[in-house]
Amino acid sequence: MLAPTLPDDADVALRVRGLVTGFGSETLHRGLDLDVRRGEVLGLVGGSGSGKSVLMRAIIGLQPVRAGTVQIMGQDGLNGDGAAQRHLRRQWGVMFQDGALFSGLTVAENIQVPMREFLALPEDVMAALAATRLRQVGLPPEAGAKYPSELSGGMRKRAGLARALALDPPLLFLDEPTAGLDPISAAAFDALIRLLAETLGLTLFLITHDLDTLIAICDRVAVLGDGRVLACGTVDELRGFAHPWVQHYFGGPRGRAALETRG
Amino acid sequence: MGSSIGWDQAEDGSARARLAGRLTIDDVAELAAALAAVPPAAPGLVIDLAGVTAIDTAGAWAVNSAVTRWQAAGHAACITGAAPAIDRLVQALCTPPPPAPTRPDTGNPLAARVARIGAAVLAQIDNIGAFLAFLGQTLLVLGASLVGRRRLRWHGVVHQAEAIGVNALGIIALLLFLVGLVVAQQGAVQLRQFGAEVFTVNLIGRATTRELGILLTAIMVAGRSGSAFAAQIGAMKLNQEVDALKTIGLDPIEVLVVPRVIACSLMLLGLAFYGGLWALVGGGLFVWAELAMPPAAYLARLQEVIMMSDFVVGMVKAPVFGFIIAIMGCFHGFQVTGNAESVGRRTTQAVVEAIFVVIVFDAFFAVFFSALGYN
Numbered sequence: 001m002l003a004p005t006l007p008d009d010a011d012v013a014l015r016v017r018g019l020v021t022g023f024g025s026e027t028l029h030r031g032l033d034l035d036v037r038r039g040e041v042l043g044l045v046g047g048s049g050s051g052k053s054v055l056m057r058a059i060i061g062l063q064p065v066r067a068g069t070v071q072i073m074g075q076d077g078l079n080g081d082g083a084a085q086r087h088l089r090r091q092w093g094v095m096f097q098d099g100a101l102f103s104g105l106t107v108a109e110n111i112q113v114p115m116r117e118f119l120a121l122p123e124d125v126m127a128a129l130a131a132t133r134l135r136q137v138g139l140p141p142e143a144g145a146k147y148p149s150e151l152s153g154g155m156r157k158r159a160g161l162a163r164a165l166a167l168d169p170p171l172l173f174l175d176e177p178t179a180g181l182d183p184i185s186a187a188a189f190d191a192l193i194r195l196l197a198e199t200l201g202l203t204l205f206l207i208t209h210d211l212d213t214l215i216a217i218c219d220r221v222a223v224l225g226d227g228r229v230l231a232c233g234t235v236d237e238l239r240g241f242a243h244p245w246v247q248h249y250f251g252g253p254r255g256r257a258a259l260e261t262r263g
Numbered sequence: 264m265g266s267s268i269g270w271d272q273a274e275d276g277s278a279r280a281r282l283a284g285r286l287t288i289d290d291v292a293e294l295a296a297a298l299a300a301v302p303p304a305a306p307g308l309v310i311d312l313a314g315v316t317a318i319d320t321a322g323a324w325a326v327n328s329a330v331t332r333w334q335a336a337g338h339a340a341c342i343t344g345a346a347p348a349i350d351r352l353v354q355a356l357c358t359p360p361p362p363a364p365t366r367p368d369t370g371n372p373l374a375a376r377v378a379r380i381g382a383a384v385l386a387q388i389d390n391i392g393a394f395l396a397f398l399g400q401t402l403l404v405l406g407a408s409l410v411g412r413r414r415l416r417w418h419g420v421v422h423q424a425e426a427i428g429v430n431a432l433g434i435i436a437l438l439l440f441l442v443g444l445v446v447a448q449q450g451a452v453q454l455r456q457f458g459a460e461v462f463t464v465n466l467i468g469r470a471t472t473r474e475l476g477i478l479l480t481a482i483m484v485a486g487r488s489g490s491a492f493a494a495q496i497g498a499m500k501l502n503q504e505v506d507a508l509k510t511i512g513l514d515p516i517e518v519l520v521v522p523r524v525i526a527c528s529l530m531l532l533g534l535a536f537y538g539g540l541w542a543l544v545g546g547g548l549f550v551w552a553e554l555a556m557p558p559a560a561y562l563a564r565l566q567e568v569i570m571m572s573d574f575v576v577g578m579v580k581a582p583v584f585g586f587i588i589a590i591m592g593c594f595h596g597f598q599v600t601g602n603a604e605s606v607g608r609r610t611t612q613a614v615v616e617a618i619f620v621v622i623v624f625d626a627f628f629a630v631f632f633s634a635l636g637y638n
Contacts, residue, residue, distance in 0.1 A: 103602030108365040121292050124362075129288070131360045132324045141363035149601035167288055168319035199352045200319065 002241055004222060004229035006035040012071075013038040013171050013203035014059065019068035021051070021058050028054055030227035031068070038170075041197055041204040042232075043214045046224030047245060052207045055224065056173055059205075060094055061085075072171065090118055093169040097176045099160030101148040107134070107159045108144035114166040133162040138192060154185045158192075165196065172197075174206040178213050190216045211250075211258035223249075235259070266290055266315075266322075268297045277307040277339070280329075283314030286322025294322065298329040307339030318349045323356045331359055390598075397594045404516045405524060419522030427488045428530030432537070435483055439476055439538035443545025446470055451553060460554055464561060467546035468569040476539035477577045478625055481584040484531055485617040489592035492523055493613035496596025497606040505597070515597075524589040531585030535577060572637040580628050584621045591617040 006012060014036040021029045028051040036042045046052050057063035059070050059077065070077035073091050075084065101110045108130040115126050134144050137158040148156055157177065164172060177193060178186035194217040197204050208214060214221055215235055222232040223246055231241045239250045239259075249255055265285035273279040278301055286294060298310075310326055312318075318326075326342060333340035345353060369375040407413040450466040496519055499505050508515050543565065550556045556564075595613035599605045 104604045106366055108363070112365070115288070119288065121288075125292050125295055127362060127365050128328065128359065129291070129321055129324060130365065131363045132320060132356065134363070135360045136320065136356070141360055145364045145367045147602070165320070168321065195355070199355050201348065 002231040002233045002237060004035065004232040005033045006037065010035065011038045012036060013073055014205065015069075015071040016055075016059065017069045017071075019055070019058060019070065020066040021054055021063060022066060027066075028227060029058070032224075032228045034222060034229050034232070036203060036205055037219075038203055039201055040219040041194070041206070041217050043218035043221040044205065044207045044224060045209070045214065045221060045249065050224045051227070052224055053175060056175060056205070056207060060092065060173060090167060091169055092171040092173060093164030093167070094173045095157070095160045095164040095175065095177060097179060098153070099148065099156035099163075101156060101159055101163065103148050106145050106147055107139070107151070107162075110148070110159060110163050111144075111166050113163065118167060129166075130162075133165060134159075136165070136196070137162045138188065154181050154189075157181065157189070161192075165200075168200060170201070171203045171205070174204065174208075176207055176209065178208065178210045183212075186210060186212065187216075193217055211255055212261075215258055266294055268294070270301060273309045275306060277309050278304065279309040279311055281311045281314065282326070283316075285317040286315055286325065287317065287319045288321035291321040291325050295325040295328070298325060299332070303333045303336035303338050305338060308333045308341075310340070310342045311344045312342060312346075312349060312353070313344030315345065315349055318352055320352070320356065323353045324359055326353060327357050328359045330357075393598065394594055397597065398590060400516050401520050401524065401590060401593075404514065405521050408517065408521050413517060415525075416518060416522050419518065420526045423523050423526035424530050426491070427484065427527055428533055431484065431487055431530075431534060434487075435480055435534050435538045436541045438479060438483060439471070439541040440545040442475060442479055443467060443471055443542030443547075444549050446475065446542070447546040447549035448553070451549070461556075461564075463550060463554065464546075464556070464564045465568040467543065467550070468565050469573055471542035471546070472539050472569055472577050473573040474577075474625070474629075476542045477535045477580050477584065478621070480535045480538040481531060481581070481588065481621045482618055484527070484534065484585065485588045485591075485614050485621065488527060489588045489617045490610045490614050492589060492592030493595040493599075493610040494606055496593055497599030497609055500597065500599045501601075501603070501606065519596075520590075520593045523593055524586060527589035528582040528585035531588070532578060532581045535581035539577065572632075576628065576632050576637055580625065583624060583628075587620050587624065588617045591620065 012035045014034070016032060016034040019029050019032040019034075020027065032055065034055075044052050044055065054063055058065050059072070061077065065078055072088060075088055075091075077088060080088070101107070102113065105113070108127065111130040111133050112126045115121055115129065121129075130144060131141060134141060139155060139158050139162070143151065143155060143159070148159065151159060157180075161174070161177070164174075174193070178189050181189060190213050193204065193206075196202060197217070204217075206213070206218070219234070220232055221235055221238055223230045223238065223241075223243070225243070225245055230243055231238060231246065233241070235250070238246055241247075250259070265287060267283045269281045269283075271279050271281065280298060280301075282294075301308075308329070310329065312326070315322075330340040330342065342350075342353060404413060408415040447463055447467050450463045451460055454460050454462050454466070496505070499519075505515050505519075508518055547558060547561045550561055551558060592613045595609040595616075599609050
């Protein structure tokens with residue numbers, strides 16, 4: 001029931017099988033399996049150093065993989081020629097932890113980068129779409145003409161999300177979307193992500209340490225440990241999962257508080 | 264094109280746009296143009312989304328902006344027939360935001376140019392002021408460190424000395440060896456016309472020990488280490504490491520600048536001497552091969568022509584150049600603000616200004632030592 005894999009005929013956006021990664025003589029992931037359903041919000045949790053970010057980087061092709069397969073929207077994510085890789089990059093948006101905005105471009109230009117790369121749109125349409133994106137992620141219109149260094153951390157995250165969403169990709173990767181935000185901003189960001197996921201029909205893969213985020217927006221949660229996905233299920237299912245780290249995670253004071261406020 | 268549009272008349276006489284297919288960002292430009300093709304007119308607009316199978320933010324923007332345009336012209340406009348999921352996205356994005364500028368507003372281009380020139384002049388004046396302040400601070404801390412009133416971080420000095428000096432031994436040797444060779448070769452060609460080939464040794468000896476050897480070594484160190492200082496300190500500044508040093512109670516000048524300044528001055532002294540030797544080796548090799556002057560004769564001749572003053576002038580200049588390179592690199596590192604682009608700009612400035620000031624000082628030294636009679 002808490003298996004990380006779904007039946008082969010399930011409609012999955014992302015399928016990882018037997019993934020092995022490592023650095024030097026160290027092996028980080030040892031045959032990791034994971035499935036993400038189309039249209040679901042999957043949260044990935046795990047202790048520090050358990051390889052959450054590396055898993056994300058391996059899936060999106062930034063980290064060399066030693067063995068295993070990654071299928072994204074039914075397409076081989078690790079191999080493939082230039083055209084296939086390009087098509088794949090059109091399918092996903094990635095939001096890095098601190099936004100990773102291009103510091104030499106304004107926020108609006110950052111949002112337009114994927115549009116310029118993949119489409120030939122008139123300038124006025126791109127400007128209007130960038131303004132729409134800014135509104136969608138809750139940034140004021142004047143933020144578009146600012147440079148990333150002029151924004152606060154929370155605004156940079158929103159701008160990073162706006163760029164990740166620029167082409168309305170069906171699959172969105174978020175690395176710690178609420179880390180470093182105050183609780184009010186974090187809650188607003190959670191609501192925003194949930195709204196976008198519902199209105200745009202996105203599949204979301206998000207790494208987070210934030211229990212409130214997990215409980216508020218995730219359909220399922222995958223727990224990473226010992227180089228593989230220990231368990232994957234709803235928060236309620238995971239609370240009954242007998243693994244010390246998982247018990248500690250959801251049963252600790254923070255976990256209990258987050259679960260209580262859910263009511 | 265994944266979408267199609269057809270115009271007809273609704274029952275009440277409104278213009279009706281029947282949209283079908285996928286309204287996505289791939290052909291949003293065509294969609295927006297097609298919707299704008301019919302100008303707003305009474306009694307109004309109906310957009311029928313019954314045939315739409317998929318929509319994204321861009322498609323919703325195009326539909327909504329058509330509605331807004333008709334409403335702004337004083338006509339009724341509505342959207343009908345959308346499937347629930349599509350309707351929800353369209354509703355969520357209703358009333359598209361007003362167009363916002365993509366870049367900061369610069370105003371009148373002429374005024375902006377004048378303002379930019381003025382700002383550049385002011386920035387340069389600020390820069391000079393900041394540099395003098397930095398120089399003063401560094402000299403104070405350096406003085407205090409040297410007389411023992413402040414801690415001198417020998418660990419840092421040794422570490423920097425390795426990076427500046429030891430790691431540059433190979434490239435400096437190669438560079439100066441080739442320079443010695445070229446000076447000898449070019450000199451020999453010219454002096455042959457007067458039958459004075461033997462004076463090639465004078466040329467090699469004096470040019471490399473007094474001027475070329477020192478200057479080229481300094482330029483090499485500015486390129487290798489001056490740039491590294493600016494980039495390292497700049498990156499530390501962006502990463503708030505400099506702020507962290509201050510809050511722990513460490514003086515960034517003492518920790519970052521003084522070891523680099525001391526190491527760079529000492530290492531340039533050593534490298535200039537070492538580089539000069541290699542230039543003499545390069546020149547000697549040429550003289551041996553082409554002019555058939557054996558090494559022993561070459562050495563004896565060198566001892567005759569190189570005056571002690573040449574050597575002293577060179578060795579006095581070297582640490583000064585090292586100081587200039589280090590102080591320029593560190594200063595520009597500390598001036599980094601904001602973003603990665605600033606690190607690149609400051610690194611370039613550090614190298615260019617260091618080389619410029621080194622050459623200016625070289626000219627100054629030339630006049631100065633001539634006036635003192637060290638010819």
